[in-house]
Amino acid sequence: MKLVRRPLKSLQARLLAPLLGLVTVIWLGAAIMTLVDARDELDDLLDGHLVQAAALLVVQQARAADDDDDGIADAPSLHKYAPQVAFQVFHEGLLVMRSANAGLIPMSTKDHGFATVRLGKGDSWRVFSTRGIESDVQVYVGEQTASRNAILWAILHSVLLPLLFALPLLALGGWWAVRQGLAPLRQLSHALRQRRPQALEPVVLAAMPSEMRPMVESLNSLFERIESMVASERRFTADAAHELRTPIAGIRAQAQVALGAGADEAQRQHALQATLAGCDRATRLVEQLLTLARLEAAPAASTAAAASVDLSAVARRIAADLAPTALARHQTLELEAIAPHAVAGDDMLIGVLVRNLIDNAMRYSPDGARIWIHVATESGQPTLRVEDSGPGMTEQEMARLGERFYRVLGHERPGSGLGWSIVKRIGNLFGAQVQVSHSDRLGGLAVSVRWPA
């Protein structure tokens, strides 16, 4: 899946832009509502005025009729708004009175009621027409709609103008507030920037908002995990250095003894034998380190592709491989692995596991010891058991087994302490459980590897 995203702008911009946008939209919405409302009210009010003016004209016309005064009367214009207001009074179809800006023909075709019409040069007028008290009198009162619009524009202006000033002020205030709010984030990034690259101690901020707590806590837990990884790697390097340097130092010392001027033939022979043994030991150590390194690099995914392996066949093959070594030390290998037992795993890796177990049993048991290898299904689980008649281990020693390079004390036979790590690692890879206990059968150590059913 591929997500295409615009690059994220700063949090500041992300907070400020919607805030200002929202304020503008709400303000404009309020302005439109005010405007609509104001227009309706204004229409009502001004229509009321038209009606009022018409009523006045009607009353006045009734009185004027008594005076029997013929001819058209032109009313003077008395106010700046006057040119925008016009009226006409007709009597028996004749124009008897009009305002200066009114024409000679009736402004509206309607006898009674409101109409919006275009007059003169095409200006839009709102006209109210009504009859007089006597039906031969017709009164028209009109007002240019432009004047209404002018009022509406004035209202709109007075609503929108503050926004123009408010927006920059709001942007400035918002910018400051957001900046203040984001201060802990800046402190965090500053604290992170100031750290030495190797520093893995937790980040501590004096004041931390609750929103940042989870992030800082995750960060600290990440640091903690990295630190423990680094520590374990450092320990591994130190241990590996010791394990690798010691045989080499031994080889060197023994070789120098063999070369030494004072050495007699027996000493020389002894030293040369020890040199060879040292080389074998270093070789084995290097092989085990490489195996372990490969295993640790092996992704867990490889288990998904695990094939089915016959545990019995593997045990037989490895036991046959190791039999000559056992014979040379008068050790007895007893193998009980007749029926095939299929387990999930990799043929080579299961072989490495079995070899390490049998090899360990042989290595740490005295000459003439018995080693019993058993493959069976126990409570539905394919199980490999390797037991020996060696010295066994204390509970404490069993608990520490599998720490890389941990070796049980008091053994003349040098081991690297890596065999167990390898066994455990392969076990984990295929979901098999490795357990160490006391062997009731032979008196030494008992190791069981149990695959899931």
Next chain:
Amino acid sequence: MRILLAEDDPMLGDGLRAGLRQLGFQVDWVRDGVAAERELASGDYTAAVLDLGLPLKDGLDVLQALRARKITTPVLVLTARDAVPDRIRGLDLGADDYVVKPVDLHELGARLRSLVRRSHGQMQDALRCGAVLLEPAARRVSLNGEAVTLSTREFDLLHVLMLNADRVMSREQLEQQLYSWGYEVDSNAIEVHIHHLRRKLQPDLIQTVRGIGYTVLRT
């Protein structure tokens, strides 16, 4: 010179013991930290070679415990831990030298001789008492510039006495400095060696302090 070797690795320990013996050191070998501390506490050793990764008790703990008990035996730390902080810690805890494995046997011998020399306030490897000159590295002794042939024990005895010149050494002290484990020491062995040394060098070189022991005067 009697050296305590504390090393848990069988092959390396065996090689170092054999190699140091070839170089003329008397070597006792222990394989764990507890034994190392016990043996060093006896004060019978001229110097010690201490591995750090020892079973039962870590070498640094051994060192710390010894120095806390005011035991000043020179200690050469021989270890695989090569990180600078480890070295600093080792030296600060009282190690007199810090050597990372693997080490050349001859270099190890030279470093041990140097430690012993310095712990006895000597600036040079060669020791001189009057007309007698003793060169530990070459294991050579000369009287008025002429080489004198000494047996291993005679050389070691003279070396101990000259290192501790102007100080009286008891017979027990001399025996402890001279013989590693597994040697049956005749009750008059030291006297016999002293007698030989007086005959081969100068009759008045080694003086007997009755009831206490022997001494060599520097001038």
